[in-house]
Amino acid sequence: MRIRALFSLLPSSMLRQLTLLGGLTLSSGGAGIMIVPVVMAASPTQLRNAITDTPASQGDNTACESPPASWQAEPVGSVSLKLSTTLLPPLSAEETTRFLMAEQITGSPTQELQAVGQAEMRMPGTVLKAAEIRYNTFTDTLYAEREVRLYRDGNFFTGDQLSLKLDTRQGELQRPEFVLPANNGRGQARSLTFLNQEQTQLKQAEYSTCPANKRDWYVRAEELTLDAAEQQASGKEGTLYFKDVPILYLPRYRFGLGEQRRTGFLAPYFSSSSRSGFQLTTPFYINLAPNRDLTLLPRYYTRRGEQLGADFRYLGEQNRMGQLRAEYLPKDQEQGRARYSYSWQHAELLAPRLTLTGNFNQVSDDTYFTDFSRTLAASSQSFLPRDLGLSYLHPTGTSYLRLSNFQTLQNASTPITPPYARLPQVGSQQRWVDWFGLDAGLTVEATRFSHSTLQTGERYLAIPSLSYPLTRSYGFVVPKVSLHTTYYALDANSGLNLAQSNAQREVPIYSLDSGLIFERSTSLFGNRVSQTLEPRLFYLRAPYRNQSNLPNFDSALADINFAQIFAENAFSGQDRVADADQLTTALTTRFITDSTGQERLRLAIAQRFNFQSPVVTLPGGSPSNERKSDLLFAGYGQLSRTTYLDSGLQLNAQDNSARRYNTSIRYIPARGKSIAATYRYREAELRQVDIAGQWPLTESLYAVGRVNYSLLDRQSVENVLGVEYNGGCWIIRAVGQRFASAANTSTTSFFLQLELSGFGALGSNPSEILRRNIPGYSILNNRDSNSSRFTHYE
Structure with missing residues (x-):
C-alpha cells in the first residue's frame, strides 16, 4: 500500500492533537512536524479543521459562531473531521504545506523522514519524484537519489542526485538534463546549482x-545561468554549433526565455546591394524603461563607409507615443560628403478630445533613398x-490646426513641381444628425499657401449643407443642398492683376441620392x-461658375x-468646383451565405450621364464634350x-x-501555401503582369518569390526570388531582390x-x-504554440 503523508510547520497555538487511523495519537508542543498516514488524503483545510481543541482565546484568532449543520465535513476514510470554530491565520513561506508520498515512509517527524519506492514530494510551485527521498527536518533539506525528476516553477529537471534546502530554495543536481517549456529550450550539464x-x-x-533526438544546433558553454x-x-x-x-x-x-526586453547586443546581420556593396550591421538594444527603448545601429558599407543609425521608441503614461529614426554617414566614399536621414512620428493626447500629431522627415539629398533603400516603395x-x-x-x-510642408526629391531626368506649403491650415468639420428631422453639416477652413516660385495667398472656405434622409429597410432617398463658398486673398506676386487679387466664388450644389434593395x-x-439586387440613382446639379481667374x-x-463617381465634385481639393447636370446610375448584386453572413460574391456596374457637358477645367485644360462617362x-x-x-x-x-483594367486571383489553401497572379x-501608361507566391517544394523546403514585369517597357519592375528551409528548430532563408530604383x-x-x-538569428532578415x-505570405514558425509551463507537469 502506498502511504501519503502531510507535514507542515505550524505555530504552537495551532498544533495540538490529531486523531489518526486506529486511534493512534501523535502530538508535539511548540512548532513541530505533523505526519498523517492515511489511505485517502484529506485536503489541507480539512486536516486543519480536525484540530478541535484549539481555544479561541489563544493567539490572535477570532472566535466565530458554530457553522450550520450543512457545513459539517464528510468523513475521509475512517477519520472523523470537524470544522474549526476559529479563523486561522494565513500561512507564511515557512509554513508552506508539503505532501510526501511513497511505498514506504519511515523515520521521525522531528528529525528525519525517509521515503522509499516511487517517492514523491509536492509543495507550491515544486514537484519532486525519485526512487528515494530523505527529508531532514532540522536543516529543512531534501535529499533525493536515483531517477530524480524535479518540476520547479514551470521548468523540468532530471538527474542522478539532488540536495535542496527548502527555505532558501538552494541546492545542487548532479548530471542534470532540463526542459524550459516557455521557449521549448532543453539541454544538459555536468552539474546544476x-x-x-x-x-x-x-x-x-x-x-x-x-x-532531444535531433540536435541540429546547440550552444556549448562553460557556464550558463537561467534567470x-x-x-x-x-x-x-x-x-x-550548427x-x-x-x-x-x-x-x-544572453538570450531571452520569454517576451521580456533586455539591454544588450542583438544578433548581427548582413546583406549585399549593388549600389552600396556588402553591408554589416551590429545592433545594440537599450531597454531604457518599460515604455522606452533605443536601438543603436552601427553599420558598415564596403562601397560607402561607416554609418550610425538609431531607432528610439517611446510610449508615454499620458497617452503619448512616437518613434524617432535617424541615420548618419560622416563621409560617403563614393560621393565624398556627409549623408543623413531622419524621421519622427509623434501622437499625444494633450487633454480629453485634444490630440497633437507630428510627422517630420528629412534626407540629405535627392538620391538618398535610391542608394540606401531596400524597397521599391521607399526608393520611389x-x-x-x-x-x-x-x-x-x-x-x-x-x-x-495644421502646419504642413514637404521636402521634394527631384530626378534630373523627370523634374517635378514641389507642392504648396500650408502655413497654417485651420478648419472645422461639423455634422448634426436628426436636427429637426434633417441632417446639417458645416465645413469651414482658412489656409495660407506658400511657395518659392508659384503664386501665393490665402484661401477661406465655407460649405454649409442640409439633407433630409428618408431610409427604410428596402431603400433610401436623400435630397441634399449645399453651398460651396470660397474667398481668396492673393499676394502681389500671384501673377494676377491687382484688381483681381481678391476673388471669390459661390456655387450652390443640389443632389438627390436614392436606392432600392x-x-x-x-x-x-x-x-x-x-x-x-441594389439599383441606385444619384442626380447632381451644380451651375457653371467661371473660375479661370482663381489660383490652383x-x-x-x-x-x-x-467611390468618386458618386462624389459631388469631379475635382479633388477646393480650388475647382465642377459644374454638373448629371445622373449616375449603378447596379450592385451581392450573394451572402445564410449560415455565416459572409459575402461570397459581389458584382457592380456604374455609369454617369451628363445632360450638359462640364465646362470648368484646370489651368491649361480644355472642356470635355463627353455626355457619358466611362x-x-x-x-x-x-x-x-x-x-x-x-x-x-x-x-x-x-x-x-478598355482604359483601365486589373484582375487578381489568390489561392491560399493552407498556411505557407499561397499563389497570387495580377494583371494591371x-x-x-501601364501593362504589368505580377505573379507572387510561397509554396512548399518538399515537407521542409519552401520557394518564395515575385515577378513584376512591365509588358510596355519590356523589363522587370521588381523581382524577388528565394527559398526557405524549415529545419524544425531552425529556419534558413536565402532571398535575392532586384527593383527599379530610378529611371534607368x-x-x-x-x-x-x-x-x-x-535563441536568435544570424544574417539579414528578408521577412518584411x-x-x-x-x-498571403506566412512566416514559418517553429515555436510550439501549445507549450506552456504545465507541459511537463506531473
Missing part, C-alpha cells in the same frame, strides 16, 4: 531548442511630409445564400472609380474556401475600349539569414520584403 528561487546555474552546459525573474539566460565561454560544426564563438552572451518617394497638427474632437465633429433566396457554389493651390482631376465594372468573389477573385474594368463609352492595364537605374540585393528558434511582395 539552484542559487535561489529564481536563478539556476549550470556548468559545462549544452542548450538548444531542438528536439526566471528576468526571463533571460546568460552564458560565458560559449560556442554555437550540424555539429562550430560557427560562432560567444565569449559572453518624391515628397517627404513635415506635418504638425492639433485636432479637437467635438460631439458633432472635428476642429483642426431587393432580396431573394438562392444557392451559390452549393451553399444557400441570399442574393440582393491643391486641385486635380480625380480618377473615376466607384463604364465601370467591379467584381469580388470567394470562389471557394481557398480561392479569391478581385477584378475591375473602366471601359471607354465612346469606342468600348492603364491605357498608354536598378538596385540588386541579397539576403541570407539563419534563424535559431528561441517577403510580406510586402507576397500576398
Whole structure:
C-alpha cells in the first residue's frame, strides 16, 4: 500500500492533537512536524479543521459562531473531521504545506523522514519524484537519489542526485538534463546549482531548442545561468554549433526565455546591394524603461563607409507615443560628403478630445533613398511630409490646426513641381444628425499657401449643407443642398492683376441620392445564400461658375472609380468646383451565405450621364464634350474556401475600349501555401503582369518569390526570388531582390539569414520584403504554440 503523508510547520497555538487511523495519537508542543498516514488524503483545510481543541482565546484568532449543520465535513476514510470554530491565520513561506508520498515512509517527524519506492514530494510551485527521498527536518533539506525528476516553477529537471534546502530554495543536481517549456529550450550539464528561487546555474552546459533526438544546433558553454525573474539566460565561454560544426564563438552572451526586453547586443546581420556593396550591421538594444527603448545601429558599407543609425521608441503614461529614426554617414566614399536621414512620428493626447500629431522627415539629398533603400516603395518617394497638427474632437465633429510642408526629391531626368506649403491650415468639420428631422453639416477652413516660385495667398472656405434622409429597410432617398463658398486673398506676386487679387466664388450644389434593395433566396457554389439586387440613382446639379481667374493651390482631376463617381465634385481639393447636370446610375448584386453572413460574391456596374457637358477645367485644360462617362465594372468573389477573385474594368463609352483594367486571383489553401497572379492595364501608361507566391517544394523546403514585369517597357519592375528551409528548430532563408530604383537605374540585393528558434538569428532578415511582395505570405514558425509551463507537469 502506498502511504501519503502531510507535514507542515505550524505555530504552537495551532498544533495540538490529531486523531489518526486506529486511534493512534501523535502530538508535539511548540512548532513541530505533523505526519498523517492515511489511505485517502484529506485536503489541507480539512486536516486543519480536525484540530478541535484549539481555544479561541489563544493567539490572535477570532472566535466565530458554530457553522450550520450543512457545513459539517464528510468523513475521509475512517477519520472523523470537524470544522474549526476559529479563523486561522494565513500561512507564511515557512509554513508552506508539503505532501510526501511513497511505498514506504519511515523515520521521525522531528528529525528525519525517509521515503522509499516511487517517492514523491509536492509543495507550491515544486514537484519532486525519485526512487528515494530523505527529508531532514532540522536543516529543512531534501535529499533525493536515483531517477530524480524535479518540476520547479514551470521548468523540468532530471538527474542522478539532488540536495535542496527548502527555505532558501538552494541546492545542487548532479548530471542534470532540463526542459524550459516557455521557449521549448532543453539541454544538459555536468552539474546544476539552484542559487535561489529564481536563478539556476549550470556548468559545462549544452542548450538548444531542438528536439532531444535531433540536435541540429546547440550552444556549448562553460557556464550558463537561467534567470526566471528576468526571463533571460546568460552564458560565458560559449560556442554555437550548427550540424555539429562550430560557427560562432560567444565569449559572453544572453538570450531571452520569454517576451521580456533586455539591454544588450542583438544578433548581427548582413546583406549585399549593388549600389552600396556588402553591408554589416551590429545592433545594440537599450531597454531604457518599460515604455522606452533605443536601438543603436552601427553599420558598415564596403562601397560607402561607416554609418550610425538609431531607432528610439517611446510610449508615454499620458497617452503619448512616437518613434524617432535617424541615420548618419560622416563621409560617403563614393560621393565624398556627409549623408543623413531622419524621421519622427509623434501622437499625444494633450487633454480629453485634444490630440497633437507630428510627422517630420528629412534626407540629405535627392538620391538618398535610391542608394540606401531596400524597397521599391521607399526608393520611389518624391515628397517627404513635415506635418504638425492639433485636432479637437467635438460631439458633432472635428476642429483642426495644421502646419504642413514637404521636402521634394527631384530626378534630373523627370523634374517635378514641389507642392504648396500650408502655413497654417485651420478648419472645422461639423455634422448634426436628426436636427429637426434633417441632417446639417458645416465645413469651414482658412489656409495660407506658400511657395518659392508659384503664386501665393490665402484661401477661406465655407460649405454649409442640409439633407433630409428618408431610409427604410428596402431603400433610401436623400435630397441634399449645399453651398460651396470660397474667398481668396492673393499676394502681389500671384501673377494676377491687382484688381483681381481678391476673388471669390459661390456655387450652390443640389443632389438627390436614392436606392432600392431587393432580396431573394438562392444557392451559390452549393451553399444557400441570399442574393440582393441594389439599383441606385444619384442626380447632381451644380451651375457653371467661371473660375479661370482663381489660383490652383491643391486641385486635380480625380480618377473615376466607384467611390468618386458618386462624389459631388469631379475635382479633388477646393480650388475647382465642377459644374454638373448629371445622373449616375449603378447596379450592385451581392450573394451572402445564410449560415455565416459572409459575402461570397459581389458584382457592380456604374455609369454617369451628363445632360450638359462640364465646362470648368484646370489651368491649361480644355472642356470635355463627353455626355457619358466611362463604364465601370467591379467584381469580388470567394470562389471557394481557398480561392479569391478581385477584378475591375473602366471601359471607354465612346469606342468600348478598355482604359483601365486589373484582375487578381489568390489561392491560399493552407498556411505557407499561397499563389497570387495580377494583371494591371492603364491605357498608354501601364501593362504589368505580377505573379507572387510561397509554396512548399518538399515537407521542409519552401520557394518564395515575385515577378513584376512591365509588358510596355519590356523589363522587370521588381523581382524577388528565394527559398526557405524549415529545419524544425531552425529556419534558413536565402532571398535575392532586384527593383527599379530610378529611371534607368536598378538596385540588386541579397539576403541570407539563419534563424535559431528561441535563441536568435544570424544574417539579414528578408521577412518584411517577403510580406510586402507576397500576398498571403506566412512566416514559418517553429515555436510550439501549445507549450506552456504545465507541459511537463506531473
